[in-house]
Amino acid sequence: MALFGSLAERLNHIFSKLTKRGKLTELEIKTAMREVRIALLEADVNIKVAKDFIAKVSEKALGQEILQSLNPSQQVIKIVNEELIALMGSANAKLEVSPKPPTVILMCGLQGAGKTTLCGKLAVQLKKQGKKPLLVAGDIYRPAAIHQLQVVGGQAGTEVFERGTQSPVKTAKEAIEHAKRMGYDTVVLDTAGRLQIDETLMQELENIKKNVEVSETLLVVDAMTGQEAVNVAKTFNERLEVTGVILTKLDGDTRGGACLSIKAVTGKPIKFIGVGEKLTDLEPFYPDRMASRILGMGDVLSLIEKAQQAITEADAKKKEKKMRENTFTLSDYLEQFEMMKKMGGVSALMGMLPGAKLKVREEDIDEKKIERTRAIILSMTVAERENPSIINSSRKRRIAQGSGTQIQEINQLLRQFDQAKLLMKHMKNGKGKFKMPF
Amino acid sequence: MGLFGKLFAALKKTKDNVATKLRMLFSKNKLGDEFYDELEEILIGADVSVTMAEEVVEQVKAEAIDGRIKDGDFVTDLLKDIMQDILDEAPMPEINYPCVIMLVGVNGVGKTTTIGKLAHYFTAKKKSVTVAAADTFRAAASDQLSVWADRAKVRIVKHEEGSDPSAVVYDAVSSAKAKKTDVVIIDTAGRLHVKDNLMNELKKMNRVVEREYPEASFYKFLVLDATTGQNAVSQARAFDGAVDLDGIVLTKLDGTAKGGFVISLCGDLHIPVIFVGTGEKMEDIALFNSEEFVEAIL
Structure with a gap:
């Protein structure tokens, strides 16, 4: 990335020889789009998604009058930026609330995406909204996963419901009964990390959804994920009908293009982003900010x-x-x-x-x-x-x-x-x- | 087929795809811009870094000028050669005993699980092993490592949660010295490579080992998740800058992700891949084999 500098610089270079008036020609658009393509790929946007995107943007940009206030490279960036924002969907989707409590939120994703930590972060967020959340330990495979959730729950000041290594389906059912009795209005189910191609474990999640009424199925994705993000999101969505996505570890220097790919293939909104190790480090997702980040344009709004x-x-x-x-x-x-x-x-x-x-x-x-x-x-x-x-x-x-x-x-x-x-x-x-x- | 080959069984399926793709691509496009674009995309699709993919394609183009490219299979073979050459630029170090191995990496890549597997790997070689729970930050990390230590039947040194990780390292190294343990494996907390304070903490642990146990060989391995994308290179560069990496452990290769970024790690940063891990069983680890990797990725 450092080799090429920012997208804005690269485009400036391409357009530097052009006059600042008139229309963008096909050749100019084509050269510019090559640079946009590289920027997208370097941000881990899926290849197919990037291709479709470029095709759409080229069409839009072709023959456009160059606005007097902008130079051609700014013009192209503006179009790319707007299209990215449009593709990533509406700002800041809220969590669904079930009309008959408790609202059940199911967390799922690959190993190491950050599900357990996120359960704690969600609990803190929910409590801030005046809700009474219950965390449920459904990862019966990873050593000490239950204990980790207990510690996280302790930090968040939330009860953690666990039944050792009994079947997560049974635990989920019992947890919801417990929530009803104790007046918890939101139940967050932590689950084990699993590969989307692991048949047994994917079935386990399907069984949970069959046996309890789930309002939100949130797919947790590491923002550093590469081209594989699309396969993961697609399979999880096909089997579990994901309702939203949470992107974690965005406090690193990843450009987070995976989120664009996920949105493009599943159509599901990104609801939150994890931006740190503290339990308060959970933020709403803003498509415009993410677009700037993917294009390497910094986060002026933040x-x-x-x-x-x-x-x-x-x-x-x-x-x-x-x-x-x-x-x-x-x-x-x-x-x-x-x-x-x-x-x-x-x-x-x-x-x-x-x-x-x-x-x-x-x-x-x-x-x-x-x-x-x-x-x-x-x-x-x-x-x-x-x-x-x-x-x-x-x-x-x-x-x-x-x-x-x-x-x-x-x-x-x-x-x-x-x-x-x-x-x-x-x-x-x-x-x-x-x-x-x- | 060695253990490594077995671990790569899942990847092999995709192998035919790429070869077929190239053959079709060739019959359809001959050697034009479109051909090279698609070639580049095949590589980037395997998470080879964008710059490395461009470099590789340039090399293929150079061969094409000589007019030697006849068909898709030739391109496949050429790609294999190019990648093999790049991977060979970073030779694997010999592991000498006694040694200290420190695993570093960002959050959630599988450091603790890898330690369990490595402990088993070395005990199977009849080496004595001590693991050090120097991840004192993540909730229940040392409990998780204790379970692995039990399974692998090795000694564990741990302190309370929130204590100084360097102190854990100090204790582990001192006791290994006294007991003449062959291998000390240090677990560290996951940290994003952009956080200076956490990287400094790592440097401190590094210094403790160097100062307290200079007679042991000291290896610092970066654990990388195979599903990582272009960010892998940035991670490797930052960790290498902090503790001077000796190698990579590539985890979670049992999915469909190919971990193509290792080409850049070897080519640009000269950091070799040492181990690859799949699955959650103790035996699911093997030494990296570059020939089989190239076979699998193409």
Whole structure:
């Protein structure tokens, strides 16, 4: 992936020689689509799915007027992005609730997909919604699987129903009776991991569905799965009528194209994504964010959300006003550093920016330098922070001593600050110099 | 057919498909762009990395210019040769005793199960084995390993859940030294390769072994799930960067996934595959055999 850079860069390269007006020609589309194809395949989108997708997008893109505000590569990305989002379905499907409780949720999937951990995460989520969930241990094969669920259940503060290694069908039935008696409104059935070609174990799941009324059959899939994802999803869906998919381990650097393949072959919505090892690390699925991720365009929306959590609206308004009036001071500069720290540091933020992941490697971002800058500003008096122009050489000496830095570093900071102010002035005038991607 | 061949029985079925596909492809398209595209897709369909698939196809193209390609079977043989050459770039290391084997990998690839199988593999070779439950993070991980240790009848060193994994490693290594155990196998918690703090924890365990037991051979194996896609290379690169990998254990090969990414691991990163695992029985592990792998994948 790093070899080629982001899709946006590659497309830019292709279109760099073209004029920015007119229509996209067939040849241009074809070359561009080759790059899109590689991006999809590198994201583990199934080959057949990628092919169909490309065919559809090519048709759409052909002969399209190039919008004045976009260059051709942005135009193509826009079409690809929109089609991906459309293919992945509606945003954020909710869990089905049975009209006569308890609602039964059956978890299934390959070994190691993360079913047991996910049971705990679901329990936490359900409890947050005011529900009363019961976890049921149905993995009677893997050593210590029951104990693992008990520990996870303990962490989630949820009862775990287990009957040792008796048949999971029987355990499921008894668990539902138990839930009715004890007033649990949701029953989550954990099951053993199994290969889709394992006849005996697939039958076991079918038997559970025959014997108890299941509202949701959730297929748990590792986001790092490759071309095999389609075979897995297809078989599970054919035999068990899956109602939704949960994608796990998305906190890694996988682009998660498997989810697109699954959606395309089963038509079933992706309901949640697992994004960490803590039981609270379960998030709703957003097709638009996933589309950006598959195309290697970073997760701008998550970044915005993070920023929103760190900055209150009033704060933002105040800052915006300051920027507009160009009364931005070093105190504000300092505040920005603090905010950045709150949001998880520069490297975490850079990872979410489109293209940045490839260009900026972690070692290139010097968090230490940022710390020094902070120290310098903290060593200034309030008057100096508000009006840096009063900082003469004797003040500089004092600041350097106070912050344990060199005078040159202080000069550098002041220069940077001036540049930042200049930049804001330009932004205020808004001559389209800083055009957003789309 | 060796044990490895038996493990690959499921894969063999797909073998005919590819050969037939190539034959049909050839009669239909001759050697044009479409032919090469489809060839590339066959490889990517087996989870060979996109860049490696492109490289292999380029090599086939180069042969075609010489005009030597006559039919589909020739292409199949050519592909086999190319892949075999790539796999040979990473030779398998000899295992010397006493040794310490540390298994690392992302969550859910089958590290604990593999340890059970490896324990059995070495005891069958009449070696004494100690396993170390250094996955102190996942709920009930050490219980799971205890069950495997019982089955394989080997000694286990474990601490409480949540304790320092390096301390477990230290204890296991010290006791192995004292008892002159042939093989120490260390289980580690699954971790995503992008999490720096967890990768640092691994480096620490690595240092403990190197410092406390320099006289033993130390092998660090990455456990990879055969159903993994393009991300496998990224995982291998990150773990190799952290602990300098000696090899790969490829698990869950009993499905229909082919694990084609190992071609990249050998070719680009020069990390050989040592063991392959299938199933959940203790005996379901074998040494990797590159010839049979190539046969199976094509």
